[in-house]
Amino acid sequence: MLQIKDSVAVITGSGGGIGLALAKHWVENGGKVVVADVAEKLLQEAEAELKGMGGDVVTVACNVTKEEDCARLADTAIETFGQINLVAPFAGIIKDGMMVAPDRESGKVTKKMALDAFKAVVDINLTGVFLTIRECAERMINHNCKGLLCLISSTGSLGTAGQINYSSTKAAMSVIPKVITAEFFRKGLADRIRCVAVAPGYVGTPMVKGMNQKALDYIIGQVPIGRLIEPQEVATLVGDIYRNEAMAGEVFFIHGGLRLGSKG
Numbered sequence: 001m002l003q004i005k006d007s008v009a010v011i012t013g014s015g016g017g018i019g020l021a022l023a024k025h026w027v028e029n030g031g032k033v034v035v036a037d038v039a040e041k042l043l044q045e046a047e048a049e050l051k052g053m054g055g056d057v058v059t060v061a062c063n064v065t066k067e068e069d070c071a072r073l074a075d076t077a078i079e080t081f082g083q084i085n086l087v088a089p090f091a092g093i094i095k096d097g098m099m100v101a102p103d104r105e106s107g108k109v110t111k112k113m114a115l116d117a118f119k120a121v122v123d124i125n126l127t128g129v130f131l132t133i134r135e136c137a138e139r140m141i142n143h144n145c146k147g148l149l150c151l152i153s154s155t156g157s158l159g160t161a162g163q164i165n166y167s168s169t170k171a172a173m174s175v176i177p178k179v180i181t182a183e184f185f186r187k188g189l190a191d192r193i194r195c196v197a198v199a200p201g202y203v204g205t206p207m208v209k210g211m212n213q214k215a216l217d218y219i220i221g222q223v224p225i226g227r228l229i230e231p232q233e234v235a236t237l238v239g240d241i242y243r244n245e246a247m248a249g250e251v252f253f254i255h256g257g258l259r260l261g262s263k264g
């Protein structure tokens with residue numbers, strides 16, 4: 001079993017939402033945290049809150065789509081704390097829309113997803129994760145660290161209408177743990193650095209709470225436990241997977257019993 005106490009977590013997107021909940025969970029359990037986000041105001045607020053809890057915390061303003069930012073993030077973790085034990089690349093966005101949307105009356109396509117909306121989601125949710133874990137894993141190997149790369153997939157990985165961009169990136173999150181685990185196994189590293197993904201359903205963060213009430217009511221109506229998942233519940237799952245070294249190469253769903261798959 002690994003212990004969170006004195007371990008170092010690098011968490012992107014931790015200015016808010018699930019990333020911040022994970023940062024708090026780490027601090028509550030005696031861990032140290034590198035808090036990274038593109039939104040500098042959120043970063044400052046997160047830093048104040050975590051330090052107020054007595055946390056050993058450093059913040060890094062970082063756009064995960066930029067290679068040099070991700071390298072600086074990983075370097076900062078090593079320079080500040082000497083090691084990296086958990087990498088949680090949780091920065092993510094949604095830009096929903098149908099790929100093509102025919103008009104009700106004419107039956108002809110009047111709207112389609114813009115290339116920019118597709119690319120922006122892929123850049124942050126997929127390329128950003130690749131850059132974050134590549135740079136952090138390099139330092140973990142070179143500095144003899146033990147730990148976990150914990151990606152964040154989603155129930156959307158199974159295919160959600162209106163999310164061709166988001167669902168595609170989250171499907172990628174569920175295959176990357178298998179790729180990395182196989183690569184690390186081949187290189188004799190798999191017992192030192194594990195890779196998994198957690199796949200939440202609807203979590204009560206700004207990403208979901210920002211929906212209109214009608215859409216939110218509909219969503220909650222689909223969840224057998226009758227509520228949104230709390231960000232802290234996802235954070236606790238990540239902590240449990242971190243400690244338990246038998247958990248590797250897999251995707252762990254946390255969705256309150258949501259019936260999965262596309263409903264059209």
Ligand SMILES: NC(=O)c1ccc[n+]([C@@H]2O[C@H](COP(=O)([O-])OP(=O)(O)OC[C@H]3O[C@@H](n4cnc5c(N)ncnc54)[C@H](O)[C@@H]3O)[C@@H](O)[C@H]2O)c1
Nearest residue numbers: 013015016017018038039063064091092154202203205207
């Ligand atoms: N909320 C949900 O229901 C849910 C469900 C499944 C998976 N997820 C995933 O969990 C992760 C966190 O989502 P959340 O709900 O906490 O969202 P959130 O919007 O509350 O937090 C996302 C954070 O990422 C940051 N960010 C955005 N672009 C960035 C960039 N280029 N570089 C660095 N930081 C950037 C934002 O500033 C924000 O603080 C995302 O990857 C999301 O896809 C969320």
